[in-house]
Amino acid sequence: MNIGIIGAGNIGSALAVRLTSLGHSVYIANSRGPETLQDLAQKTGATPVTAQEAAQRGSDILVVTIPLEKIPDLPKDLLADVPAEVPIIDTSNYYPMLRDGHIPELETGDLTESGWVQQHLGRPVVKVFNNIFAEHLEKNGTPAGTPGRIALPVASDDAAAKQKVMALVEELGFDALDGGTMRESWRQQPGGPIYCNDLPADQVREHLVRLGSERTEAQHQEFLANHAKAEQAMADQGIKLK
Template identity: 75%
Template sequence: MNIGIIGAGHIGSALAVRLTGLGHAVLIANSRGPETLKDVAQKTGATPATAQEAARHGDLIVVTIPLKNIPELPKDLFEGVPAEVPVVDTNNYYPLLRDGRIPELETGDLTESEWVQQHLGRPVVKVFNNIYAQHIEHKGQPAGTPGRISLPVASDDAAAKQKVMALVEELGFDAVDNGSLHESWRQQPGTPAYGADLPAAELKQQLASLGTERTPAQHAQFAANHAAQEREMMKQPQS
């Protein structure tokens, strides 16, 4: 496939390494321009590009930039991109570490990816947000391997979701359907699925146990869990 990745941080770079290794043609973009991506290109095998070039590269687009920067993406980013091209959102909301407070995400009415979808004006598929970048790069395993890591995939676009789930499987992970984008809160930070690398049966059980509509108590609990995780992350030395 031709795949465009917008964002050359940890997740974007890890996906680029794996996808080029599988034979896909990958264009990768950041906010500073293709000329700043020589090291990333050397490491990943992806071709540096502008965001518009990456978005128009063909079969699938991954948006993996800090959440607070989503509104700054070019308004014409997806102009001319066919409606059937899936747009993957890998984002998480880190109010303490990175993003500041985004009022629409504080109430629990919107999930992170619903907010991203509103800003992009395109249906998105939420995946790769609950796994560490180095695990994307190094922990994929053949189908049927005992303990194979599973990844939840949520979207309102059933066809796009199926395409992305097939790619997740190709990368060496079991793809688990996590329902609509409104249900994607079940894979956000602070929930049992976040960073847990669960096998499929266990992940399905965790998702089912949460129900489909997030209650105020669940929102408060997972927000508190996430804040505690963020405070721990802030104590770690920065690489």
């Protein structure tokens, strides 16, 4: 496949390594220009391009993996020439303390994180790869049927795009589970039991069922509180996000 990646941070780089190793053609962009990606190109085999070129040349799948706060800065016409059937993957997470500042819609629970991204892009997105560490994404994929194989939920309102992305997740070495609609994607956000815990499929399914489909105010506040504690612990350790 031809896959575009907008964002050359940890997740984007990990995906570039794995996808090129599987024989896909990967076109990767960052905010500083393709000339700054030569080292990454040598490491991954991906082709450095501009964001617009990544959108155009990623004719099978486009991945947007940039800090949430940077989503509004993307070119307004970025997806103008991207066919409607091309799945657009969003990997973002909301880190208000360490990176993104406060986004009112995400504080009140009116929108899920990828729902907010979807509004800004003006296109349906598929939420996946947000709840696994980049190093684990790059190195911990295993063949189907391996005991304890990590499961990743995939959420979207676009059923066809979701199925195509789920097939890619399986190819990368993870069990792909239907995470429901975009409105239900809160279940895989930071602060919850599915976030970055590398759980097998049976445990992820159990959590999805237990959490339910409609987020309650109590659940929203619980996730926010858990995530705030995790962010503070990261800050105390001197961890910085980019």
